[in-house]
Every structure is written in C-alpha cells, then in structure tokens.
Amino acid sequence: MSQVGDLKHASHVPSTPAANPGPLGLSAFALTTFVLSCFNMGAGVPSGGPVQVVLGLALFYGGLAQILAGMWEFKVGNNFGATAFTSYGAFWLAYAVILIPGFGVVAGYANAPDHTLDNALGIFLLAWGIFTFIMWIATFRSTVTMSSMFFILVLTFFFLSSAHLAHLPAGNIVTRIGGGLGLITALLAWYNAASGLYNSTSTFVRLPTGSLAHAHSE
Numbered sequence: 001m002s003q004v005g006d007l008k009h010a011s012h013v014p015s016t017p018a019a020n021p022g023p024l025g026l027s028a029f030a031l032t033t034f035v036l037s038c039f040n041m042g043a044g045v046p047s048g049g050p051v052q053v054v055l056g057l058a059l060f061y062g063g064l065a066q067i068l069a070g071m072w073e074f075k076v077g078n079n080f081g082a083t084a085f086t087s088y089g090a091f092w093l094a095y096a097v098i099l100i101p102g103f104g105v106v107a108g109y110a111n112a113p114d115h116t117l118d119n120a121l122g123i124f125l126l127a128w129g130i131f132t133f134i135m136w137i138a139t140f141r142s143t144v145t146m147s148s149m150f151f152i153l154v155l156t157f158f159f160l161s162s163a164h165l166a167h168l169p170a171g172n173i174v175t176r177i178g179g180g181l182g183l184i185t186a187l188l189a190w191y192n193a194a195s196g197l198y199n200s201t202s203t204f205v206r207l208p209t210g211s212l213a214h215a216h217s218e
Contacts, residue, residue: 018075020196021068021081025085026193027193028065036182041180058099059092062092067090132150143192145192155181156181156185
C-alpha cells in the first residue's frame with residue numbers, strides 16, 4: 001500500500017518545464033553553414049576547393065545536434081521547429097555522406113557522362129531550395145529576423161544549385177555569391193539563437209527580432 005501511495009503522490013508532482021531547444025538547433029545550423037559558406041565564398045581557402053573540414057560539423061553539430069533539437073521541438077509542441085531542425089539536420093547528414101568516400105557517392109559517378117555529378121548535386125540543392133521556400137512561407141507571422149533568414153537561405157540554395165546545373169567551373173562567381181548569402185544566413189541564425197538565449201534569467205541584453213504576428217491582421 002505504501003508503494004501505491006508513493007506512486008499516487010509522485011503523479012501529482014509538477015513536471016519541470018522543457019527547455020527551449022531553439023537556440024541549440026539554430027546555433028548548430030549557423031556554425032556549420034558559416035564554415036561551409038566561407039569555403040564556397042573563397043574566404044581564406046580557394047572557392048571550390050576541398051571542404052572536408054566541414055565533415056565533422058556536418059555529422060555531429062549541424063547533423064546530430066540539430067536533429068536532437070528537432071525531436072525536442074516535437075516534445076514542446078512546436079511543429080515548425082521540429083520540421084525545420086529535423087529536416088536541416090538530415091540535410092547536413094546527407095551532405096556528409098556525399099563527402100565520405102566509404103559511401104561511394106562521388107565514386108558512383110566516375111564513369112557517368114560528363115556533368116552527371118554536377119547535375120545530381122544541382123538537383124539535390126534545388127530540392128532543398130524548394131523545401132526552404134515552403135518553410136519560408138510558414139514564417140510570415142513569426143519575426144522579421146526569422147523570415148529574413150529563411151528567405152536568404154532560399155536564395156543560397158538556388159544560387160548554389162544553379163552553379164552546378166550550369167556546369168560552372170570551381171570558384172565561379174555564382175558559387176561565391178551563394179557562399180556570401182549562406183554567410184548572411186548563418187549570421188541571422190546566430191542572431192535568432194542569441195535572441196532566444198538572452199532572457200531575464202541569463203543576461204540584461206535583449207535583441208529585437210521584429211514581430212510579424214500582427215503585421216497581416218485585418
């Protein structure tokens with residue numbers, strides 16, 4: 001009987017509110033995007049050169065950590081955050097698979113006709129651009145900084161995709177522009193992450209984000 005009573009008592013103990021997984025997901029997305037975008041833009045390394053340095057980030061921070069943030073967003077009931085973080089975490093894992101020779105992705109195109117790999121990568125990035133456009137529409141009643149981040153990410157994917165589909169050489173201007181747009185996306189993601197981290201319990205600093213919640217109300 002005492003054990004039953006303990007269980008009844010435990011069932012009435014208030015649960016601890018779940019932490020906000022948004023800053024983690026945004027930070028993971030931001031840092032991984034920042035590094036790859038620097039490579040695409042040619043900042044410090046040749047544009048179009050090796051990008052294997054981003055592999056660890058794509059696997060563990062942009063990939064695993066972001067997917068975990070997406071799962072926690074499901075827990076707190078945020079459908080948009082869950083869809084975004086889980087999807088972009090999967091994007092980074094898929095990108096990592098392309099870079100890992102053991103998966104044989106690039107090697108599988110070794111005997112294919114010219115530009116087949118370029119076309120495949122272009123379609124891959126185009127598909128993510130379309131998905132990001134869908135996500136961008138879902139930000140119209142969020143904040144200016146969040147909606148801007150997704151809009152610029154749409155442009156980033158489309159520019160990078162265009163460079164591959166047009167079979168442009170390494171270091172081309174279109175890829176560099178895509179890298180620059182990706183860099184802006186990363187900075188906006190960090191800003192949005194910081195705005196979620198900076199609350200009354202952690203700091204006196206506040207970052208404005210510009211609410212769009214009532215911008216289109218009748």
